[in-house]
Amino acid sequence: MSFTKSRFLAVGQQCVKMASRAASGGKLAGKVAVVTASTDGIGLAIARRLGQDGAKVVISSRKEKNVQRALQELQGENLDVTGMVCHVGKAEDRKNLIQHAVDKYGGLDILVSNAAANPAFGPMLDTTESAWDKIFDTNVKAAFFLAKDAVPHMEKRGAGSVVFVSSIGGYVPFELLGPYSVSKTALLGLVKAMAPQCGRLNIRVNGIAPGIIKTRFSEAIWKNEGPLKEQLAQIPLSRLGEPEDCAGPVSFLCSDDAAYITGETIVMSGGMLSRL
Numbered sequence: 001m002s003f004t005k006s007r008f009l010a011v012g013q014q015c016v017k018m019a020s021r022a023a024s025g026g027k028l029a030g031k032v033a034v035v036t037a038s039t040d041g042i043g044l045a046i047a048r049r050l051g052q053d054g055a056k057v058v059i060s061s062r063k064e065k066n067v068q069r070a071l072q073e074l075q076g077e078n079l080d081v082t083g084m085v086c087h088v089g090k091a092e093d094r095k096n097l098i099q100h101a102v103d104k105y106g107g108l109d110i111l112v113s114n115a116a117a118n119p120a121f122g123p124m125l126d127t128t129e130s131a132w133d134k135i136f137d138t139n140v141k142a143a144f145f146l147a148k149d150a151v152p153h154m155e156k157r158g159a160g161s162v163v164f165v166s167s168i169g170g171y172v173p174f175e176l177l178g179p180y181s182v183s184k185t186a187l188l189g190l191v192k193a194m195a196p197q198c199g200r201l202n203i204r205v206n207g208i209a210p211g212i213i214k215t216r217f218s219e220a221i222w223k224n225e226g227p228l229k230e231q232l233a234q235i236p237l238s239r240l241g242e243p244e245d246c247a248g249p250v251s252f253l254c255s256d257d258a259a260y261i262t263g264e265t266i267v268m269s270g271g272m273l274s275r276l
C-alpha cells in the first residue's frame, strides 16, 4: 500500500473513532489539563485529543498570536479550551499558567510538559555552554519546576497525572542532536525520580518517547526525499508518525485506564527504536 493511501485510511479510521469518543462523553470528562507548547505540532494534537476525550484544556505557547490562532481552531471544534502565553523558562509564566487553570476551571488534574528547545545541531563537541544551558533549562529544569507547581493542586483533587514528552533520542542519542538527546534521557530519569513521592499522593508520573513525527521540528527529514527514504528504511511500520500518534497514548496515560501505571515511558516510533 502506498504511503498516501495508508495515511488516508488512517485518517478515516481516526474520524470514526473521534465520533464514537464524542458520543460516549469522554474518558477525561470533568478533568482539567494544562499542555505546554500546544499551539502547533505534537502539543496541539495532545491538547485537541484531551479536549475530545472530555477534558477542559489550557493551551499555551510563547507567542500570543499563536495562542489566539490555536484557541480559535480548537474552540471552532467545540472543545472547552482556554489559553495564555507561557515561556516555560520563566518561573512567573509557569506559576501564572497553573494558576490560570485553577482560576478558570477550579482545579488541575493533568499536566503535559511538551515544550522543548533545540538550538544546537552538529557534533557533540561543538556544543556551546549557552546552547547547553538553554536546552537543559527548557527541556529539563522547566519541566520539573512546572510539575512541582502543579502537584499541590493535584493533591487537593486527590489524584493527578503528569506526562513528560521525551524522545527515542533519550534512549539512543541522535549523533547530531547530542545535548538535546541527553536532555530527553534526563526526562526518562525525571519520570522515575518523581514517581515514588508523587505516587504516595495518588499522582502518576509517566512519559512518552516519540520517534520521528511529522512536525516542523523534523521537516529537514520529511521534506527531503533522501533523508526520508533513509529513515523509512529503519521504521518497521514504513511511515513517519503523525502528531495524533502521540496524542492517543497521552490521553490513555491521563485516563483511569492507566490507573496502575506510573514511572513508565511509552515509546511510539513505529518500531524504529527496536532497530536502533
Ligand SMILES: NC(=O)c1ccc[n+]([C@@H]2O[C@H](COP(=O)([O-])OP(=O)(O)OC[C@H]3O[C@@H](n4cnc5c(N)ncnc54)[C@H](O)[C@@H]3O)[C@@H](O)[C@H]2O)c1
Residues within 6 Å of the ligand: 036, 037, 040, 041, 042, 043, 061, 062, 086, 087, 088, 089, 114, 115, 116, 117, 138, 165, 166, 167, 168, 209, 210, 211, 212, 213, 214, 215, 216, 217, 218
Ligand atoms: N517531531 C518529532 O519528531 C519529535 C520526536 C521526539 C520528541 N519530540 C518532542 O515532542 C515535543 C513537541 O515537538 P514538536 O515536534 O511538536 O515540534 P517542536 O519541536 O516545534 O515543539 C517544541 C515546541 O516547544 C516550544 N518551545 C520552545 N521553547 C519554549 C519555551 N521556553 N516555552 C514554551 N514553549 C517553548 C516551541 O515553540 C515549539 O512549539 C518536544 O518536546 C519534542 O522534543 C518531537
